[in-house]
Amino acid sequence: MPDVRTSVVESVRAQLSRARASARAHQDAAKADLAAAEARLERVRQAAAQRPARAAAERDRRLAELDARHAATLADLARRAAVAGAMRSPGAAGEAWASWHPTPAARGEPPDLLRIGEIHVPGAGPAPALVPLFDRGHVALVDNVQLGGDAVVATLLLRALGRTAQGQIEITGYDPERLGGGLAGFAPLAPAGLLKFVGPGGLTPLLDGLVDHIRRINETVLAGDYASLAEMALATGRRPEPWRVAVLLGGDEPSRHERAQLDRILRTGAACGVHLIVRGIPVAAHSTVEVVRVEGDRAELSGCGPLPVLLDPPPPPELVTATCRRIADRVAVGPAPAVFHDLIPPEGETWTEYSAGGLTAPVGDSPEGRPVSVTLSDYPPHALIAGPSGTGKTNLIYAWMGALAARYSPTELAFYLLDFKEGVSFARFAPGRRDPSWLPHVRLVGVNVNTDREFGLALLRFLGRELRRRADAAKQHEVTKLSELRHEDPEGHWPRIVAVIDEFQVLLTGRDALAQEAATLLEDLARRGRSQGIHLILASQDVSGIEALWGRPALVAQFTLRIALPKARRILHEANTAAETLPRHHAVVNADSGAPDANRIVRIPAASDRRVWGDLQHRLWQDRPAWLGAPRLFDGDAVPRLAEAPDFVKLAPGAIDPVVLLGESIDVQAHSARLPLTRSPGRNLAVLGTRVDEACAVLAAAARSLARQHEDGTARFSVACLDPDAAATAESLRADLPADTGWYDAESLPALLASLEPDGSRPHYIVIFACDAAASRLAVKEGGRSGHDHLRRLLNTGPERRTHVLGWWRGVGRLRDDLGGPGSRTDSIGAWIALDVQGSDLAGFFPQQGGPAWYPRPWRALYFDRARHRTPEVVIPYGLSG
Numbered sequence: 001m002p003d004v005r006t007s008v009v010e011s012v013r014a015q016l017s018r019a020r021a022s023a024r025a026h027q028d029a030a031k032a033d034l035a036a037a038e039a040r041l042e043r044v045r046q047a048a049a050q051r052p053a054r055a056a057a058e059r060d061r062r063l064a065e066l067d068a069r070h071a072a073t074l075a076d077l078a079r080r081a082a083v084a085g086a087m088r089s090p091g092a093a094g095e096a097w098a099s100w101h102p103t104p105a106a107r108g109e110p111p112d113l114l115r116i117g118e119i120h121v122p123g124a125g126p127a128p129a130l131v132p133l134f135d136r137g138h139v140a141l142v143d144n145v146q147l148g149g150d151a152v153v154a155t156l157l158l159r160a161l162g163r164t165a166q167g168q169i170e171i172t173g174y175d176p177e178r179l180g181g182g183l184a185g186f187a188p189l190a191p192a193g194l195l196k197f198v199g200p201g202g203l204t205p206l207l208d209g210l211v212d213h214i215r216r217i218n219e220t221v222l223a224g225d226y227a228s229l230a231e232m233a234l235a236t237g238r239r240p241e242p243w244r245v246a247v248l249l250g251g252d253e254p255s256r257h258e259r260a261q262l263d264r265i266l267r268t269g270a271a272c273g274v275h276l277i278v279r280g281i282p283v284a285a286h287s288t289v290e291v292v293r294v295e296g297d298r299a300e301l302s303g304c305g306p307l308p309v310l311l312d313p314p315p316p317p318e319l320v321t322a323t324c325r326r327i328a329d330r331v332a333v334g335p336a337p338a339v340f341h342d343l344i345p346p347e348g349e350t351w352t353e354y355s356a357g358g359l360t361a362p363v364g365d366s367p368e369g370r371p372v373s374v375t376l377s378d379y380p381p382h383a384l385i386a387g388p389s390g391t392g393k394t395n396l397i398y399a400w401m402g403a404l405a406a407r408y409s410p411t412e413l414a415f416y417l418l419d420f421k422e423g424v425s426f427a428r429f430a431p432g433r434r435d436p437s438w439l440p441h442v443r444l445v446g447v448n449v450n451t452d453r454e455f456g457l458a459l460l461r462f463l464g465r466e467l468r469r470r471a472d473a474a475k476q477h478e479v480t481k482l483s484e485l486r487h488e489d490p491e492g493h494w495p496r497i498v499a500v501i502d503e504f505q506v507l508l509t510g511r512d513a514l515a516q517e518a519a520t521l522l523e524d525l526a527r528r529g530r531s532q533g534i535h536l537i538l539a540s541q542d543v544s545g546i547e548a549l550w551g552r553p554a555l556v557a558q559f560t561l562r563i564a565l566p567k568a569r570r571i572l573h574e575a576n577t578a579a580e581t582l583p584r585h586h587a588v589v590n591a592d593s594g595a596p597d598a599n600r601i602v603r604i605p606a607a608s609d610r611r612v613w614g615d616l617q618h619r620l621w622q623d624r625p626a627w628l629g630a631p632r633l634f635d636g637d638a639v640p641r642l643a644e645a646p647d648f649v650k651l652a653p654g655a656i657d658p659v660v661l662l663g664e665s666i667d668v669q670a671h672s673a674r675l676p677l678t679r680s681p682g683r684n685l686a687v688l689g690t691r692v693d694e695a696c697a698v699l700a701a702a703a704r705s706l707a708r709q710h711e712d713g714t715a716r717f718s719v720a721c722l723d724p725d726a727a728a729t730a731e732s733l734r735a736d737l738p739a740d741t742g743w744y745d746a747e748s749l750p751a752l753l754a755s756l757e758p759d760g761s762r763p764h765y766i767v768i769f770a771c772d773a774a775a776s777r778l779a780v781k782e783g784g785r786s787g788h789d790h791l792r793r794l795l796n797t798g799p800e801r802r803t804h805v806l807g808w809w810r811g812v813g814r815l816r817d818d819l820g821g822p823g824s825r826t827d828s829i830g831a832w833i834a835l836d837v838q839g840s841d842l843a844g845f846f847p848q849q850g851g852p853a854w855y856p857r858p859w860r861a862l863y864f865d866r867a868r869h870r871t872p873e874v875v876i877p878y879g880l881s882g
């Protein structure tokens with residue numbers, strides 16, 4: 001049993017022991033778990049303890065990053081604000097005083113904002129503090145410290161003056177308490193009318209005046225076409241009205257009426273260029289008002305929020321006065337003229353007008369800046385322009401021509417231009433050596449014609465013929481006017497013709513036949529030209545020009561368009577004194593014969609500059625129609641060349657009756673003066689006078705033109721040179737004539753004359769230089785007959801047998817002697833050309849008593865052909881150089 005018990009005990013013991021061991025193991029495991037948990041807890045605790053510090057570090061890092069980004073953005077914004085600010089206040093609007101000078105905004109460019117100081121943002125660079133004034137609004141100054149406010153007013157005004165063209169800003173000061181308010185230095189503007197002061201009690205009229213002005217601008221200048229002057233300037237490039245700035249410096253509390261007017265100006269003034277700078281008068285808050293609160297040299301601007309502004313120092317007083325003085329001086333000289341470019345339509349609209357009903361184009365603009373057009377048509381048909389020398393007649397003509405030429409194509413308009421002044425003012429419209437372009441509308445330019453009145457007459461005759469041609473064409477189409485003719489004959493070339501004659505009185509002064517004929521032609525053209533599209537523009541600088549017309553009321557009455565330049569006299573109606581007070585570069589345009597009611601004051605743009613005109617001319621020239629040739633340029637100072645003469649170029653062998661070309665006729669088409677050598681008595685030529693070069697030039701041209709009409713061998717030429725001074729010309733002529741040309745001198749000439757027995761089989765031309773030099777030889781008789789006898793026989797009977805003498809005699813008396821003395825017949829000299837010979841000396845060779853009216857002048861000759869001329873014609877010899 002014990003064993004059993006023992007074994008039981010042992011078994012229990014064993015189980016207890018296992019149980020204990022197991023319990024211990026569990027305990028150990030639990031302990032280990034506890035320790036691990038505690039260790040974890042400790043770690044967690046430790047981690048938890050570290051977290052806030054890290055978060056704070058992270059936060060600090062992020063904050064620092066944000067700060068840096070913010071500072072960079074601020075700096076960038078400030079920099080950009082500075083750049084933008086500088087751009088919005090260019091030149092005089094923002095420049096520091098040390099380097100400041102006026103830089104007016106270009107036409108149409110807005111003057112923009114004005115700088116008064118610098119905005120200082122902590123931690124960033126400064127940016128300009130700008131105030132919107134021009135076309136934007138008004139400035140209200142609120143200040144306690146006197147000095148700061150003055151500086152702002154002076155700064156704003158000087159910058160405003162510097163950004164506008166001379167006279168484009170008018171300032172009015174209202175300073176009842178005589179604060180000065182920064183206006184004192186601007187006093188030099190007052191004499192030029194650019195600065196006015198109104199005294200105490202003047203506020204109401206000042207404000208009323210500004211309100212009226214705003215109303216006028218809205219009604220007559222903007223006229224519903226534009227919302228503001230700024231918009232108008234942008235669209236048209238023109239700013240017809242100056243800005244008006246009223247500086248109101250304190251005073252009594254404004255009345256109700258004044259408040260209402262102030263309010264109107266604040267609301268509507270900026271669109272009309274009316275601006276207020278108000279100080280010491282409370283104004284209602286308005287979006288157009290920039291409030292500047294000044295504290296010493298600091299300020300706050302309503303447009304910049306609370307950002308602090310450091311005000312610029314006031315402009316140095318000497319800078320203010322010097323600037324104002326300069327501006328006043330320039331304004332006293334006169335307002336800025338209109339611009340030529342404004343008269344020219346945009347490129348797409350070039351040559352788009354039709355002239356059937358008339359020609360209309362602007363010549364300038366009105367004082368309000370509106371273009372002023374003038375018309376040439378059936379009414380008014382012709383224009384008279386007058387003004388003392390230098391007042392701008394030529395310039396006005398250029399401006400008018402430019403405006404017309406850009407609107408009407410050469411099919412619609414043709415110009416004929418003549419200038420009796422010395423100089424070459426119209427030459428620019430013809431091709432020149434430096435500039436080959438020409439104005440395509442111009443058909444004729446006459447310059448340096450002051451001594452060649454014949455050229456004026458030639459133009460009038462030409463226009464007279466054109467008038468008849470048009471009238472005939474109209475009759476054929478059973479109409480009476482150009483507009484109807486163009487309708488009936490749409491394919492015809494019927495441009496309106498505008499003939500401009502500067503200093504036309506040269507043509508009419510003098511009591512000679514030429515003046516008489518010119519007046520008659522002018523009268524006819526003026527009367528009938530209106531319906532045939534031929535318009536005359538006559539200009540004159542002196543009263544005598546107008547007076548030359550005044551004796552011809554019928555003529556004057558046709559010139560219903562009158563243009564008077566400053567101080568022009570007798571061109572407008574007697575009671576019309578508008579031209580007397582006209583500023584420089586202005587004109588009175590009056591389409592009703594000068595009646596005072598029809599006055600229009602026009603500002604004429606500068607149009608004389610070659611470059612300005614050149615650009616337009618080149619453009620039009622490039623576009624000229626292919627059929628159009630260059631215009632004829634008649635330059636009274638130039639010597640024409642035979643080789644270039646159209647009539648010489650056309651000569652060819654084979655003519656039945658050869659013609660002699662003597663020189664250039666003074667006419668519109670550059671024809672040559674001609675002497676046909678028919679087989680009839682008297683077809684010889686005598687060149688008369690002592691001027692060797694001219695005589696040689698005439699004879700050489702005559703012989704060369706004949707040679708061009710004969711094949712070699714079909715005509716005989718003999719050249720006799722009896723004056724050593726003519727030898728060079730005679731020899732060079734001989735070289736150009738056929739090889740078998742005979743050469744004679746004083747010795748051999750008598751033998752030649754004696755030997756000639758013309759039979760008419762082929763022409764023979766005997767060219768004798770200084771025929772009279774052989775007189776003593778010719779006087780010698782041989783076989784009962786002298787050389788003179790042979791010469792006379794030849795002169796009398798030669799032409800019928802195709803033998804002609806072309807001789808030069810150095811005086812009329814000498815020719816007379818060669819012909820047989822004072823009582824001898826002269827009809828063997830059928831044609832003569834006189835150089836320095838008085839008209840009365842030619843009496844014996846001229847059908848009318850007393851000889852022709854001829855007053856010799858250099859390089860001009862008087863040509864008379866008994867067979868063809870009723871009156872002699874003036875000829876320009878061709879140059880000796882060919």
Ligand SMILES: Nc1ncnc2c1ncn2[C@@H]1O[C@H](COP(=O)(O)OP(=O)(O)OP(=O)(O)O)[C@@H](O)[C@H]1O
Pocket residue numbers: 337387388389390391392393394395396421541585586603604605606607608609
């Ligand atoms: N509207 C203008 N604007 C600017 N300059 C002008 C204007 N009109 C004329 N001028 C200048 O004045 C000067 C004289 O002008 P212009 O030759 O046209 O006068 P004019 O009356 O024809 O004189 P004259 O009879 O002596 O020839 C020129 O230098 C011209 O450039």
